[in-house]
Amino acid sequence: MAAAGVTKIDRSLAMVTEALSAWDWLVIAPVALPFLGAAALLILRKRIAWHAPASIGVMLLMLAANIGLLIRVWNEGPIHMAMGSWLPPFGIVFAVDTLGAIFATITAFTGLVCAIFATAEVEATEYRYGYFTFYLLMLAGVTGAFLTGDIFNLYVWFEVLLISSFGLLALGSNPIQLDGTFKYAILNLVATTLFLISVGLIYGIAGTLNMADLAVKARSGELAAPVMSFGALLTFAFLMKAAAFPLNAWLPASYHVTRSTSAALFAALLTKVGVYALLRTLVLLFPELGQTFAPIFLIAANATMLIGALGLLASSDIRRMVGWAVISGIGVILVGLGIGEMAALSGAIAYAVHSMVVMAGLYLLAGAMGWLSGSDSLFKMGGLAVQSPGLLLCGLGIVLATSGLPPFSGLWPKAILVEAALSKNAYLTVVVILVNGLLTTIALGRLFAFGFWREAQLERTEIGATPVLSMSRMAPIAIIVMVSLAFGLYPEPWLAASRQAAAGLLDGAAYINTVLPEG
Template sequence: MAAPSSVDLSLALVMEPTVATQWLAILPVALCLTAGAGLMMVRHAIHRHPPVAIATLVLLVIIDLLLVVQVAQHGPVTMMMGRWLPPFGIAFTVDLTGALFALSAAIVALAGAIYATVDINGSGRRYGFYPFLLVLMAGVSGAFLTGDVFNLYVWFEVLLISSFGLLILGSEREQIDGAVKYAILNLIATTLFLITVGYLYAIFGTLNMADIARKAEGLRGTAPMMTLAALFVLAFGMKAAAFPVNFWLPASYHTPRLVVSALFAGLLTKVGVYALLRIMVTLFPVEREELSFVIAVLAAFTMVLGALGALAQSDLRRMLGFVVISGIGYLLAGVAIGAVGSLSAALFYALHSIVLMTALYFVAGEARQLGGSYSLVALGGLWRTAPAFAAVSLALFFAASGLPPFSGFWPKALLVKASIDIGAWWLAASILVAGFVTTIAFGRVFLLAYWRPAGETAPTPESAGIAWVRLGPLLVLSLLVVWFGLFPERLLVLTQTAAEGLIDPTAYLNSVFPAGGTP
């Protein structure tokens, strides 16, 4: 009998042993999915849900922090599923941009889980708040850490499904109405994203991001790359609530429980912006340049109309929904300009906004606890009732308005400079006008809800004071916002390094293809 021929597995599989740091790339997703599934299995023991979820999210923050340190010191990390060589195996590839987004998301999720111990009642826990939160974080983490376009779509689906569950907890009429509007637009965006992914595969024959980045230049003269890029801008613009497809956000974000609104405002739109950064800057830089004017116009409309919408609201939660929209405009401006400075500013603003918007919704929740309403007509006297809380609120209002020395000032100043550097005076003016209108909107909130004396018929507070379990997460997030503003140097260095990695993805490509050649 002839001896069996030997098979060279190195032609198909990664032969090097997996090192510990590579596991960091998938541990956030694996941890959240495992813990979420475990809580579903003990769904009747709801008293166990908060401690298990909080412990899981503490561990998630630690893992993401280690991932940031690893990537900042040694460059991008890649983990290939099933040991298949790229681009055939599914890749988790983490650069500094993805790691920073993942860490920020984990921090606000932990704050939300703690806040939910008093905001989510027994019925909400029984219907799965904490399992939904962990599955949501699995989707958010997966979107930030994946190196495969199709799996980016998969993680969008995971976070979308879990967000549906969180949105309708309580099954109130207003929640169902908001969920329908949220679902329709997001399902349209998701379907468009899937169609675009299929179109992408038909052109490139691969969905690995690093492989697409390597092949794009060779196909640019023959393939309809502009059509592909425009479809991605539309799909991710809908996900991020950019103009003119942003009306679903203020119609839905004010309807669920306060902590759910806070998490949505901090996380969900930022996933759409991250995807836009990854696809348009790293994979299709030439097409991004061609579409830069269109993206800049959308950015200007998004930031200015969002600020005007915030100024027009008398309900605090609806107002914050428009502030979320306005913030997306600043991020799109950074993408439109496309320079290292503007992308660094956009990344800084995104990280600041993840923390800030979550904290602002917590402020709205405390204002209701103290004043009995979200309405600016009914609220009043909060400065006299809780001066420390009012001081924290004022600092966050300054940060959202972009006033120095708080965290919102630095990215807006950098975006204005980047706009002027390329001669886009109208874009710089839009940034300044949006910031001015936002300042007026938050000044109006402070004057009406905090400084104005409470009326004789003011609603009865829902609690005698502020519960420390709610105040703790708010204070921690507020301290982060203040720290970002007073000591921005370290974060600016990180975001500039991350922006350079987006524009020049050599290290990213070498992480996936160490030899630099085709498999």
């Protein structure tokens, strides 16, 4: 018997209460699949020969699910799923808009191509100690961060991807790996601690952690308490996650110590989670904070582009070079947040997508070059054009794409950001973007010339028999080059999706009304 004065809620007015179709389960399938795959690998821990094909199969399913989800969001607008019988803003909510669907799809794609490369690079003993288990768990954490509709669960997904990335970094347990893992762990734990503190402040101020509910309260002016406190903490934490200047020292000190496959996955995804969190919180949830911090973002963007390009020029270890290239690209993305208008945000999102694909390819290229040469030092490389003409062509494509040169994908988002900066009279930023592109071209041109055109620097007696690049190493790099070329030659769908994602962030009405329908 209901208590007096208690109104019975008709959940059918706010929630789908009948059985869901298979199409609806696409909302959580990209997260559920890698979790189930990781659990299966633990069960099959003694069947290490099954680990790689099983993981690749899971990632193919993830990619298919994400493509289906992106198509649905593109056609129908944002969608959400509330877990259990809790009405939003309570309980766990997955809310997917164009931005989240794009990033999740690229996550599955890069995870798949890097896993193919891993079959040639990672040793069987690492399979036994859980390489692909950590790998799938990290993909689950990254995808969950892109699809969650709750800011506390965003923190939870950060922890999932962080813990699994510790495993990938430390696997092998040699002293260099442990040193890099320690640096990576300390600074990232600082960032997540600051994030957790800011989540607590948000809950104390707003009384909710649901992203749509927070967006409603922020836009209506209900957050009368001093929001600058949690805004500053959030910004600091996410800039550290994104490896923006001056919080970038951990990335080139840690990514080079692990396998090229793991480093490629980290470069493609982990810094972009920080970028995504900045876009989601400071554009959709708290737009006034985003406007307040815009000058800081512009300063950080300029400094990050310059320090990344200079670090790229100063490095002679090719894997450290790629780390600086990742930092340089983060600076370009931050230009969009610093300008804050529709065109700039769409350019930043487009560049983030480009960077996720191409940075993975650049790390895989560095791994293949180092394996063929027997060294990661530029001064000991040479003769790769003769050893592998196919890698020569792929290397040229990756270098052009990273430098933002036609006909590859890096050109269009940079052009959009330059145009947006000119419209806001941010001439210094325009100059920095162009200088960044010039220095990146020079540095990567040196990498290409030393690695491929110069005569071999190491005698084969020093490094053993002449190695032959297998299809498992070559195919992922070639696939990335072809995708970047396709984006460059036919950019309309990619740029249209970026514009739709930026519009959804700036407006927010479709996202909010999906999770919290009127009435």
